Amino acid sequence: xxxxxxxxxxxxxxxxxxxxxxxxxxxxxxxxxxxxxxxxxxxxxxxxxxxxxxxxxxxxxxxxxxxxxxxxxxxxxxxxxxxxxxxxxxxxxxxxxxxxxxxxxxxxxxxxxxxxxxxxxxxxxxxxxxxxxxxxxxxxxxxxxxxxxxxxxxxxxxxxxxxxxxxxxxxxxxxxxxxxxxxxxxxxxxxxxxxxxxxxxxxxxxxxxxxxxxxxxxxxxxxxxxxxxxxxxxxxxxxxxxxxxxxxxxxxxxxxxxxxxxxxxxxxxxxxxxxxxxxxxxxxxxxxxxxxxxxxxxxxxxxxxxxxxxxxxxxxxxxxxxxxxxxxxxxxxxxxxxxxxxxxxxxxxxxxxxxxxxxxxxxxxxxxxxxxxxxxxxxxxxxxxxxxxxxxxxxxxxxxxxxxxxxxxx
Amino acid sequence: xxxxxxxxxxxxxxxxxxxxxxxxxxxxxxxxxxxxxxxxxxxxxxxxxxxxxxxxxxxxxxxxxxxxxxxxxxxxxxxxxxxxxxxxxxxxxxxxxxxxxxxxxxxxxxxxxxxxxxxxxxxxxxxxxxxxxxxxxxxxxxxxxxxxxxxxxxxxxxxxxxxxxxxxxxxxxxxxxxxxxxxxxxxxxxxxxxxxxxxxxxxxxxxxxxxxxxxxxxxxxxxxxxxxxxxxxxxxxxxxxxxxxxxxxxxxxxxxxxxxxxxxxxxxxxxxxxxxxxxxxxxxxxxxxxxxxxxxxxxxxxxxxxxxxxxxxxxxxxxxxxxxxxxxxxxxxxxxxxxxxxxxxxxxxxxxxxxxxxxxxxxxxxxxxxxxxxxxxxxxxxxxxxxxxxxxxxxxxxxxxxxxxxxxxx
Numbered sequence: 006x007x008x009x010x011x012x013x014x015x016x017x018x019x020x021x022x023x024x025x026x027x028x029x030x031x032x033x034x035x036x037x038x039x040x041x042x043x044x045x046x047x048x049x050x051x052x053x054x055x056x057x058x059x060x061x062x063x064x065x066x067x068x069x070x071x072x073x074x075x076x077x078x079x080x081x082x083x084x085x086x087x088x089x090x091x092x093x094x095x096x097x098x099x100x101x102x103x104x105x106x107x108x109x110x111x112x113x114x115x116x117x118x119x120x121x122x123x124x125x126x127x128x129x130x131x132x133x134x135x136x137x138x139x140x141x142x143x144x145x146x147x148x149x150x151x152x153x154x155x156x157x158x159x160x161x162x163x164x165x166x167x168x169x170x171x172x173x174x175x176x177x178x179x180x181x182x183x184x185x186x187x188x189x190x191x192x193x194x195x196x197x198x199x200x201x202x203x204x205x206x207x208x209x210x211x212x213x214x215x216x217x218x219x220x221x222x223x224x225x226x227x228x229x230x231x232x233x234x235x236x237x238x239x240x241x242x243x244x245x246x247x248x249x250x251x252x253x254x255x256x257x258x259x260x261x262x263x264x265x266x267x268x269x270x271x272x273x274x275x276x277x278x279x280x281x282x283x284x285x286x287x288x289x290x291x292x293x294x295x296x297x298x299x300x301x302x303x304x305x306x307x308x309x310x311x312x313x314x315x316x317x318x319x320x321x322x323x324x325x326x327x328x329x330x331x332x333x334x335x336x337x338x339x340x341x342x343x344x345x346x347x348x349x350x351x352x353x354x355x356x357x358x359x360x361x362x363x364x365x366x367x368x369x370x371x372x373x374x375x376x377x378x379x380x381x382x383x384x385x386x387x388x389x390x391x392x393x394x395x396x397x398x399x400x401x402x403x404x405x406x407x408x409x410x411x412x413x414x415x
Numbered sequence: 416x417x418x419x420x421x422x423x424x425x426x427x428x429x430x431x432x433x434x435x436x437x438x439x440x441x442x443x444x445x446x447x448x449x450x451x452x453x454x455x456x457x458x459x460x461x462x463x464x465x466x467x468x469x470x471x472x473x474x475x476x477x478x479x480x481x482x483x484x485x486x487x488x489x490x491x492x493x494x495x496x497x498x499x500x501x502x503x504x505x506x507x508x509x510x511x512x513x514x515x516x517x518x519x520x521x522x523x524x525x526x527x528x529x530x531x532x533x534x535x536x537x538x539x540x541x542x543x544x545x546x547x548x549x550x551x552x553x554x555x556x557x558x559x560x561x562x563x564x565x566x567x568x569x570x571x572x573x574x575x576x577x578x579x580x581x582x583x584x585x586x587x588x589x590x591x592x593x594x595x596x597x598x599x600x601x602x603x604x605x606x607x608x609x610x611x612x613x614x615x616x617x618x619x620x621x622x623x624x625x626x627x628x629x630x631x632x633x634x635x636x637x638x639x640x641x642x643x644x645x646x647x648x649x650x651x652x653x654x655x656x657x658x659x660x661x662x663x664x665x666x667x668x669x670x671x672x673x674x675x676x677x678x679x680x681x682x683x684x685x686x687x688x689x690x691x692x693x694x695x696x697x698x699x700x701x702x703x704x705x706x707x708x709x710x711x712x713x714x715x716x717x718x719x720x721x722x723x724x725x726x727x728x729x730x731x732x733x734x735x736x737x738x739x740x741x742x743x744x745x746x747x748x749x750x751x752x753x754x755x756x757x758x759x760x761x762x763x764x765x766x767x768x769x770x771x772x773x774x775x776x777x778x779x780x781x782x783x784x785x786x787x788x789x790x791x792x793x794x795x796x797x798x799x800x801x802x803x804x805x806x807x808x809x810x811x812x813x814x815x816x817x818x819x820x821x822x823x824x825x
Contacts, residue, residue, distance in 0.1 A: 170630055174671060187674065191634065192641045220580055221631035224601065228638025231602045261584055264597065 009320040014044065014366070015384050016403040019410045022379045022394065029379025030415065036393040038370035043387035043404055044319065045117060045326025046362050047082030048344075049273070049336070054085065057110040058103045071349050072333055079344075079359050082117040084272070084328055085160070087152060088128035096132050101155050108159035119328075120160045121272075122167035122214060123149045124198045126175050126182040133181025138188050141181040146201040153205040162210040164240055164272065166198045170217040170225055177288075191225060192232050199234050214240030214272050218258050226265055239265065240272040244330065246282040246289055246340055249310040252317045259321050269323045273330040274314065278307035278352055279341040292338060299334055299341035299352065308353035311344075312361060319366070329358075419730040424454065424776070425794050426813040429820045432789045432804065439789025440825065446803040448780035453797035453814055454729065455527060455736025456772050457492030458754075459683070459746070464495065467520040468513045481759050482743055489754075489769050492527040494682070494738055495570070497562060498538035506542050511565050518569040529738075530570045531682075532577035532624060533559045534608045536585050536592040543591025548598050551591040556611040563615040572620040574650055574682065576608045580627040580635055587698075601635060602642050609644050624650030624682050628668050636675055649675065650682040654740065656692040656699055656750055659720040662727045669731050679733045683740040684724065688717035688762055689751040702748060709744055709751035709762065718763035721754075722771060729776070739768075 022030040055061055056069040076083070085107055086092070093099040111118045124145055133141050153163065166172075172194065173187040186194045195213065202211050213229070213236055215222045222241075229236055239262050243250065250258075262269055278299045286292045318324045330336075334343035344355035351359075366386050370393075373381040390401045392413055399413050430447075432440040465471055466479040486493070495517055496502070503509040521528045534555055543551050563573065576582075582604065583597040596604045605623065612621050623639070623646055625632045632651075639646055649672050653660065660668075672679055688709045696702045728734045740746075744753035754765035761769075776796050780803075783791040800811045802823055809823050 170634065173674065174630065174633075190637050190641070190674075192637055217630070219629070219631060220584065220627070221629060221634050223584075224580065224631050224634040224638060227600050227602055228634060228641060231600070231638060231642040264583065264600070 007320075010316070010366070011384075013322045013406055014319060015386055016406055017382070017384050017408045018403060019380055019382050019408075020392065020401070021410075021412045022375050022381065022392075023412055023414045025415065027414070030375050030394065031377055031379055033375050033394065034372055035375060035381060036370050036372055037368065037381070037383060037385075038391050038393070039368040039385060039388055040391050040400075041115060041389040042081055042362070042366070043389075045082040045270070045328070046080050047084060047117070047119070047326055047328035048076060048080050048332045049086075049328065049330050050076055050083040050111075050332060051086045051336075052333075053083065053110060054100075054103055054107045057107045068349050072345060075345055075351065075355065076332055077114055077116075079355065079362060080329075081115065082119065082326060082328070083111055084119045084121045084164075085111070087120045087123060088125070089130045089148065090128040092152075093130060093148070096130070099151070101152075105156070105159065108156060112159055117162065118160045119162040119164065120152065120156060122164040123152060123202060124165065124182060124194075125167035126172050126180050126186070127168070129180055129182045131180075134179065136181060138185050141185045142189070142197065145182065145185070146197055149198055149201040150205050153202045153209065157206050157209075161206070161208065163202055163212070164214040165202050165211045166195050167214050168216060169195055169213065170215050170221045192228050192234070195229055196232060196234050199236070203235070210237040212236065212238035212240040212270060212272070214242065214270075216242040216244065216273075218243075220261075223261050223264075226262065226267075230265065236267060238268040238270045238325065240270045242273040243271055243314075244273055244275040244289060245310075246275055246277055246292070246338070246342070247284050247286070248281050249276055249314065252313060255314065255317050256321075259318075259324070263321075263323055267323070268325040269321070270325060271318055271327040274327055275330045275337075275340070275342045276307045276310050276314070276354070277340050277342045278303040278334075278354065282340075289338060294339060297339050297341055299343075299346055303341065304352045304354065308357040311354040312357045315358060315361060417730075420726070420776070421794075423732045423816055424729060425796055426816055427792070427794050427818045428813060429790055429792050429818075430802065430811070431820075431822045432785050432791065432802070433822055433824045435825065437824070440785050440804065441787055441789055443785050443804065445783055445785060445791060446780050447778065447783055447791070447793060447795075448801050448803070449778040449795060449798055450801050450810075451525060451799040452491055452772070452776070453799075455492040455680070455738070456490050457494060457527070457529070457736055457738035458486060458490050458742045459496075459531075459738065459740050460486055460493040460521075460742060461496045461746075462743075463493065463520060464510075464513055464517045467517045478759050482755060485755055485761065485765065486742055487524055487526075489765065489772060490739075491525065492529065492736060492738070493521055494529045494531045494574075495521070497530045497533060498535070499540045499558065500538040502562075503540060503558070506540070509561070511562075515566070515569065518566060522569055527572065528570045529572040529574065530562065530566060532574040533562060533612060534575065534592060534604075535577035536582050536590050536596070537578070539590050539592045541590075544589065546591065548595050551595045552599070552607065555592065555595070556607055559608055559611040560615050563612045563619065567616050567619075571616070571618065573612055573622070574624040575612050575621045576605050577624050578626060579605055579623065580625050580631045602638050602644070605639055606642060606644050609646070613645070620647040622646065622648035622650040622680060622682070624652065624680075626652040626654065626683075628653075630671075633671050633674075636672065636677075640675065646677060648678040648680045648735065650680045652683040653681055653724075654683055654685040654699060655720075656685055656687055656702070656748070656752070657694050657696065658691050659686060659716075659724065662723060665724065665727050666731075669728075669734070673731075673733055677733070678735040679731070680735060681728055681737040684737055685740045685747075685750070685752045686717045686720050686724070686764070687750050687752045688713040688744075688764065692750075699748060704749060707749050707751055709753075709756055713751065714762045714764065718767040721764040722767045725768060725771060
């Protein structure tokens with residue numbers, strides 16, 4: 006697997022360092038340092054919204070800032086929440102301002118932001134219930150157009166539709182989106198939502214996202230393709246509250262979706278550092294516990310599995326990002342799924358991933374000496390780099406694996 | 416449920432019986448008798464091929480004839496085998512003659528014939544393996560065109576493609592159709608096969624058929640619809656070797672597929688009259704037993720469940736047919752799934768279904784007396800009837816539920 010990672014994720018770079026007069030800089034020391042991964046190492050970071058909107062005070066603020074610092078050390082991408090029920094609980098009063106504040110903070114901190122989700126039957130606006138299907142469609146597409154337009158420049162990546170496989174047959178409670186999807190069908194619903202998003206931001210990365218990793222999702226992606234819907238990324242959830250899938254299942258799923266030759270995003274990755282959820286639970290939301298503590302053995306297991314999961318995915322050429330779901334314990338389902346404990350300390354999984362992402366797969370500042378042609382050579386993981394010579398800096402971006410040759414002028 | 420059956424499956428018929436001079440036949444006795452159901456009560460009847468081709472001798476022939484008689488007493492439709500590996504084991508030497516013989520026998524005995532299947536990754540021709548995908552596609556569509564054309568007039572109903580949900584990811588062994596489907600995708604494969612069949616017989620009833628009754632099949636049907644493929648019937652297998660689904664699961668599946676408002680055929684219905692197959696078996700073909708005996712308790716259970724299954728399906732307005740899989744024990748998997756034991760005697764399920772189909776849901780010859788307007792009135796199950804007056808007979812067909820008025824001339 007390591008050789009796959011090397012082959013797919015690294016570039017062999019030759020840089021000719023030139024002086025202002027365009028002659029080579031010979032036998033001089035320069036420093037090369039990676040500053041960002043191309044690969045999206047992301048996390049759900051919903052508490053950035055209250056933090057960046059000054060809704061935390063005192064100790065809570067301090068803790069949130071600490072979490073944000075830990076986030077910035079490890080990750081280069083975040084998912085911000087756009088659940089309609091929470092984003093616009095009262096029709097016409099969306100939380101656009103607060104979310105813009107959070108998104109701007111992310112941009113300022115060099116984080117790629119994804120908005121999640123624009124259409125979902127769960128946590129959709131309950132005020133849709135008084136509408137007929139044609140009004141629901143109108144309201145839902147208008148909502149998408151509004152958000153995509155409002156956040157253009159801040160958010161260029163959206164989970165457009167969430168869990169469409171089950172959408173028309175979801176039967177836990179009545180909701181406007183299931184009604185709509187039952188009438189229109191999944192593919193027409195997806196098409197309408199993608200069209201709305203695309204209309205307002207043609208260059209955005211628009212993805213499907215699903216927890217269903219069975220053949221049903223495979224068939225759905227195929228159905229969308231044949232219906233001419235341009236999907237930019239296949240989003241795969243991997244909430245492993247009931248236990249790590251293992252590399253074999255993960256590879257099988259990757260193989261299934263590789264047929265489409267589309268980028269794959271692991272959008273919601275969870276591994277708990279406590280007891281596993283019992284296997285008989287079908288809908289994870291049905292599992293309610295008062296306490297779900299993190300344990301030392303659980304933390305060791307979580308670290309081991311997280312590292313294996315990231316290595317498996319990073320080695321696959323179509324995977325472009327992994328998002329950890331809930332940076333900190335106590336989020337969804339109150340699960341100990343965080344990389345950080347409730348007290349703000351790091352778990353072994355955090356340390357392990359940090360080592361992987363920022364040491365093993367990373368080029369720390371490294372001194373190199375240009376040769377008699379002014380050249381330096383190194384192998385580095387794809388992403389952004391900074392080349393420093395006598396306090397002057399140049400930014401370089403390497404986005405393609407393999408041999409690459411360029412010039413830099415000081 | 417009985418009221419649903421009444422509403423969906425019966426017509427309230429008024430017939431004005433006229434004499435040759437067009438005056439009403441008043442106060443005369445006539446006999447009305449149902450001769451055929453509109454609903455397809457079918458069975459797999461693969462042994463009709465050797466029987467009608469004189470391949471059985473002596474005792475074997477006698478037994479096969481007895482089975483055929485039992486078939487004719489209960490059923491009005493049969494499925495004949497077109498598994499490519501068996502139909503054309505040597506390229507260019509198809510069993511067209513033998514199958515025509517069997518199909519003609521069926522037509523002569525007023526049975527509707529379905530051919531099964533035209534494209535399937537299992538039991539496909541192994542000589543496809545030496546071809547490239549473009550040659551496989553050519554051979555497969557040519558095969559479909561040939562069969563559909565050769566059997567036009569005999570077979571007007573085809574399972575065009577079998578088990579497409581799993582087709583591209585089937586991994587038990589290499590085969591030409593999985594290769595093709597992995598490259599083309601399910602929907603394009605289905606389209607190519609339907610196009611080939613449609614080209615040779617535009618009025619044939621062409622169906623998808625699948626054992627997968629999960630959301631994946633639902634999504635596939637939707638994908639086909641959005642890709643403009645005209646599916647005439649959704650074929651649902653129900654091999655219940657591991658236990659009867661029960662009405663609740665059956666209704667849930669029916670509800671799921673009702674969204675498409677297409678005819679539904681229950682194409683392969685199995686209930687065993689012996690021990691159930693263990694639940695951990697995923698692919699039924701993996702279950703190999705030397706002996707799988709029918710038992711008295713098993714036969715009672717099978718009869719009870721078969722009747723409930725038929726009642727559940729007959730009550731649903733979109734279901735147009737049920738095919739029992741293996742009329743006699745010892746067929747697929749050597750399972751005691753027959754309605755007839757190996758010794759040729761009927762099981763309680765046979766008797767129970769016969770009572771249902773040919774008594775409870777059937778009008779036996781019934782004397783009626785025309786009134787002063789020459790009218791008779793009765794309620795009957797949809798299908799074909801014979802009206803007899805003084806040894807003269809007229810055929811009547813009632814295909815729509817509800818009130819219906821017609822005239823008959825003697």
